[in-house]
Amino acid sequence: VSLQMMKHAWDNYKRYAWGLNELKPISKQGHSSNLFGNIQGATIVDALDTLYVMEMKEEFKEATEWVEKNLDFNVNAEISVFEVNIRFVGGLLSAYYLSGEEVFRKKAVELGEKLLPAFNTPTGIPWALLNIKSGIGRNWPWASGGSSILAEFGTLHLEFIHLSHLSGNPVFAEKVMNIRKVLNRLDKPEGLYPNYLNPSSGQWGQHHVSIGGLGDSFYEYLLKAWLMSDKTDEEGKKMYYDAVQAIETHLIRKSSSGLTYIAEWKGGLLEHKMGHLTCFAGGMFALGADGAPPDKTGHHIELGAEIARTCHESYDRTSMKLGPEAFRFDGGVEAIATRQNEKYYILRPEVIETYMYMWRLTHDPKYRQWGWEAVEALEKHCRVDGGYSGIRDVYNNHESHDDVQQSFFLSETLKYLYLLFSEDDLLPFEHWVFNTEAHPLPVLHKDDENKEENKK
Numbered sequence: 001v002s003l004q005m006m007k008h009a010w011d012n013y014k015r016y017a018w019g020l021n022e023l024k025p026i027s028k029q030g031h032s033s034n035l036f037g038n039i040q041g042a043t044i045v046d047a048l049d050t051l052y053v054m055e056m057k058e059e060f061k062e063a064t065e066w067v068e069k070n071l072d073f074n075v076n077a078e079i080s081v082f083e084v085n086i087r088f089v090g091g092l093l094s095a096y097y098l099s100g101e102e103v104f105r106k107k108a109v110e111l112g113e114k115l116l117p118a119f120n121t122p123t124g125i126p127w128a129l130l131n132i133k134s135g136i137g138r139n140w141p142w143a144s145g146g147s148s149i150l151a152e153f154g155t156l157h158l159e160f161i162h163l164s165h166l167s168g169n170p171v172f173a174e175k176v177m178n179i180r181k182v183l184n185r186l187d188k189p190e191g192l193y194p195n196y197l198n199p200s201s202g203q204w205g206q207h208h209v210s211i212g213g214l215g216d217s218f219y220e221y222l223l224k225a226w227l228m229s230d231k232t233d234e235e236g237k238k239m240y241y242d243a244v245q246a247i248e249t250h251l252i253r254k255s256s257s258g259l260t261y262i263a264e265w266k267g268g269l270l271e272h273k274m275g276h277l278t279c280f281a282g283g284m285f286a287l288g289a290d291g292a293p294p295d296k297t298g299h300h301i302e303l304g305a306e307i308a309r310t311c312h313e314s315y316d317r318t319s320m321k322l323g324p325e326a327f328r329f330d331g332g333v334e335a336i337a338t339r340q341n342e343k344y345y346i347l348r349p350e351v352i353e354t355y356m357y358m359w360r361l362t363h364d365p366k367y368r369q370w371g372w373e374a375v376e377a378l379e380k381h382c383r384v385d386g387g388y389s390g391i392r393d394v395y396n397n398h399e400s401h402d403d404v405q406q407s408f409f410l411s412e413t414l415k416y417l418y419l420l421f422s423e424d425d426l427l428p429f430e431h432w433v434f435n436t437e438a439h440p441l442p443v444l445h446k447d448d449e450n451k452e453e454n455k456k
């Protein structure tokens with residue numbers, strides 16, 4: 001089924017928005033988000049590996065040809081370093097590792113080089129925004145006193161390690177290792193990482209802590225850096241398990257009816273709200289269970305299972321059976337959005353992602369059932385003639401479509417659904433880690449290093 005869904009999403013993108021960043025499935029035209037500046041083709045690059053894994057050979061071929069002929073980084077454009085890294089660099093790297101086509105390696109390294117000026121700050125903590133022609137960077141005007149964002153500068157590690165690996169140029173790895181160094185020098189309030197860090201002063205901005213938006217994938221990349229290093233990156237490992245300890249103590253709570261959730265922390269006060277984005281953490285806790293101290297392994301799996309259940313409830317308690325952008329545990333509600341501007345669903349993957357990890361790690365059939373419920377809801381409410389669209393209010397009985405088919409729907413939501421219903425030996429966890437846009441990157445095995453050494 002996810003293959004049919006991918007075909008519908010892809011065919012319509014191709015028909016109405018080919019070469020542009022994303023598709024507007026209702027108005028049947030292209031959609032350009034300013035996150036990518038003038039770089040074009042976000043949906044193509046994000047979808048490459050999904051097409052490959054689903055064995056959509058014709059489509060993979062036409063996408064490859066587009067990349068060869070049209071993907072161009074010599075543009076005068078201000079881009080989001082994070083978004084371009086996770087979608088474009090990540091997408092190209094995976095396409096390279098899966099297909100072995102040299103063009104993807106070349107383009108990934110070329111783009112990586114374009115991103116390097118973002119690190120020209122007094123601390124080496126990169127800017128959020130970068131003009132890739134002039135090399136001038138800056139931060140989001142809304143981010144606490146000129147700060148960079150934890151989930152942005154903390155989500156470069158996996159891709160940059162691979163860029164050094166593939167190019168032979170150590171500069172990429174050096175840049176991301178320096179980010180860790182800066183973080184390890186700083187005092188952390190209650191052992192937690194605030195979402196804002198000033199790249200000039202090297203000091204934290206506002207003490208807001210979140211495992212959802214602005215924080216999320218920083219934690220994910222600590223764990224995955226360790227896994228991707230074939231469990232040799234002890235620093236990444238320690239940072240991850242220490243952070244989870246602090247998160248458990250200060251952010252994880254249980255509602256009165258027994259639903260476990262992850263709250264947000266604002267200068268010591270809890271906001272009892274959980275974002276859809278935060279739901280990825282169920283999968284993360286379960287994936288990290290194996291590396292936890294032996295007496296904690298079961299506990300981390302259990303934590304993953306509880307987060308999965310809570311996030312499933314957030315879907316189940318809506319009319320459309322699709323989850324809201326954020327849900328609350330206060331004012332007498334549990335796992336329900338109370339503010340109008342938090343009731344939308346934009347085809348996000350995190351809940352299905354967690355089902356996929358929980359399924360692989362426990363084989364409890366309920367995760368496939370829950371995934372199936374999501375498929376039915378997507379088909380009923382998000383599928384339109386011209387592709388798939390987000391929904392403005394999942395508690396309403398009538399769809400109001402937002403008219404955007406997000407590129408991560410093809411790279412993540414549909415890939416995780418496909419994997420949820422596939423055998424475990426398709427992209428097995430021993431050999432692959434998924435970047436935060438669901439692009440698989442190979443584990444750099446110790447033995448391979450020795451083999452390389454022996455070759456020389």
Ligand code: DMJ
Pocket residue numbers: 086217277348349350408412436437438
């Ligand atoms: C994606 O770009 C990535 O999953 C990112 O980590 C968070 N936001 C979207 C999906 O919701």
